[in-house]
Every structure is written in C-alpha cells, then in structure tokens.
Amino acid sequence: METEVKQYGARFKLDYSLVYWNSRLEHEHMRLTSLFKPGETVCDMFAGIGPFAIPAAQKGCFVYANDLNPDSVRYLKINAQFNKVDELVCVHNMDARKFISQLMNVSSGESDLQSVADDKTKEADKKPSGVSEIENEVGKECKTIEGNAKKRLKQTVLPIAKPWEHIDHVIMNLPASALEFLDSFSNVLQRKYWKGPLPLIHCYCFIRASETTESITAVAETALKFHIQDPVFHRVRDVAPNKAMFCLSFRLPEACLMEED
Numbered sequence: 001m002e003t004e005v006k007q008y009g010a011r012f013k014l015d016y017s018l019v020y021w022n023s024r025l026e027h028e029h030m031r032l033t034s035l036f037k038p039g040e041t042v043c044d045m046f047a048g049i050g051p052f053a054i055p056a057a058q059k060g061c062f063v064y065a066n067d068l069n070p071d072s073v074r075y076l077k078i079n080a081q082f083n084k085v086d087e088l089v090c091v092h093n094m095d096a097r098k099f100i101s102q103l104m105n106v107s108s109g110e111s112d113l114q115s116v117a118d119d120k121t122k123e124a125d126k127k128p129s130g131v132s133e134i135e136n137e138v139g140k141e142c143k144t145i146e147g148n149a150k151k152r153l154k155q156t157v158l159p160i161a162k163p164w165e166h167i168d169h170v171i172m173n174l175p176a177s178a179l180e181f182l183d184s185f186s187n188v189l190q191r192k193y194w195k196g197p198l199p200l201i202h203c204y205c206f207i208r209a210s211e212t213t214e215s216i217t218a219v220a221e222t223a224l225k226f227h228i229q230d231p232v233f234h235r236v237r238d239v240a241p242n243k244a245m246f247c248l249s250f251r252l253p254e255a256c257l258m259e260e261d
C-alpha cells in the first residue's frame with residue numbers, strides 16, 4: 001500500500017512492502033546533506049527512494065543516484081518529480097560496483113553520458129525548455145540540464161564536471177556490507193581526467209562491542225587497497241545493545257588515481 005512521509009522540506013511516496021525506509025535515519029539524512037554545497041556533485045550508490053539524493057538536489061547539488069531494487073528506483077523517480085528536482089537527479093538501477101565502474105568509464109560515457117558538462121549546456125541552449133533522455137547505458141535515465149534546473153545551477157556553480165572528472169561526495173548507506181564495496185574505487189579514477197580534490201566518501205557501517213574504529217578502518221583499507229588518512233567516525237544510532245551504526249567519512253586517497261587507461 002502506498003503511503004507518504006515527510007522529512008524536513010522533502011516529501012516521499014513509498015510502499016513499505018517494496019522498499020527500504022527507516023524514519024530513525026531522518027536526522028542523519030539531514031546531517032550529511034547539510035555538509036553539501038550548492039553546485040556540488042553527489043553520487044549515492046545505495047540511494048533507496050532518495051532520502052539523501054532529494055534533499056541534496058533541493059540544495060542545488062547534481063546527484064547520480066543508484067539502487068539495485070527496481071521498486072526503489074521507481075519510487076526514487078516518482079519522488080524526484082514530486083519534489084520538483086528530477087532535472088538534478090540522474091537515476092540508475094544496477095549493482096553499486098557496476099554503477100561506479102560505468103560512471104567513471106570515459107570511453108562509454110564520453111560520447112553520450114550527459115552530466116552537466118559545458119558542451120551539453122550549450123546544446124541545451126539550442127533546445128526548447130524541458131527534459132530530454134540520454135541513450136547510454138549508465139546515463140540513459142539522465143536528463144539534460146534544461147529549463148528550471150539549468151537556471152538553478154547557473155545561479156550556483158557552472159560548469160559542473162563529468163563524473164570521471166570530478167565528484168564531491170559519495171554516499172554508501174548499506175551498513176551491513178558497504179565497507180566491502182570500497183573496492184569499487186581501486187581501479188576506476190584516471191589521473192589524466194580527474195580535476196580537483198578527490199571525493200569525500202561517506203560509508204555507513206556497524207561497529208560491534210568487540211570491534212574498534214581502528215579495526216573498522218583496517219577493514220576499509222583492505223577493501224580499498226590503500227591507506228586512509230584521517231578517518232572520521234560519526235555515531236548515527238545504537239541498533240542493538242552491543243552494536244551501533246556509524247558513518248565513516250574520509251577523502252579518497254590520491255593513490256586511487258590510475259596513471260593510465
């Protein structure tokens with residue numbers, strides 16, 4: 001049965017029997033998105049129905065949002081439209097590793113993946129206001145930045161880079177196994193294309209009484225294959241007497257940048 005919930009300035013339609021929703025995460029959704037600035041690019045690998053993606057877009061960020069569950073993706077699109085930010089949310093439905101690999105793939109994306117790049121903005125200038133679909137595997141549900149969204153972004157920071165050139169934040173909210181997905185970043189970012197600082201990764205995890213932030217950092221480093229400098233742990237909430245949910249934030253190490261294709 002479909003229902004509607006509110007989180008601060010956003011409204012979400014959902015069916016509890018089909019998608020993930022946890023109202024106890026409301027404060028965390030707001031805490032994290034409050035770190036984002038208008039014009040930044042955000043990548044949400046486990047987006048659900050959009051409780052990070054939609055507030056981020058409402059702030060004027062451009063969001064690549066992905067989820068494996070087709071029902072989550074259907075509601076994510078519905079909610080992006082419902083909150084009038086669909087031009088700023090580029091939705092994907094695939095495994096998170098494949099999503100990162102394709103998003104960073106210059107050869108598949110260079111020709112037709114439309115982020116908010118200069119050339120596409122020029123193209124959009126020639127077209128009537130509205131939204132157009134893109135014919136590319138990872139970008140096929142993306143829209144060119146036209147109409148209201150373009151105006152909104154022009155008020156913030158343009159041009160926005162292509163995903164293989166720059167992403168500001170990556171959200172990984174799958175606490176039971178997100179740490180294992182850090183291997184997604186080992187072999188995809190190319191130094192010759194990347195511009196500016198590497199992304200801040202926000203990876204959710206559980207920490208049990210038998211574990212420490214040091215042992216969790218070691219797990220993250222093993223998956224990533226590189227040392228993590230200055231990891232920051234934020235306690236989100238207790239989920240059981242001996243288990244708490246945390247957000248591990250860190251800047252992706254420079255060592256993740258590949259020298260050649």
Ligand SMILES: C[S@@+](CC[C@H](N)C(=O)[O-])C[C@H]1O[C@@H](n2cnc3c(N)ncnc32)[C@H](O)[C@@H]1O
Nearest residue numbers: 020046047048067068069072094095096173174
């Ligand atoms: C804990 S929920 C988080 C949803 C949302 N970000 C939130 O904060 O409410 C995790 C989401 O990851 C999705 N998921 C699980 N495994 C996945 C995978 N391998 N690739 C992409 N998404 C996945 C699930 O469908 C679910 O929507």
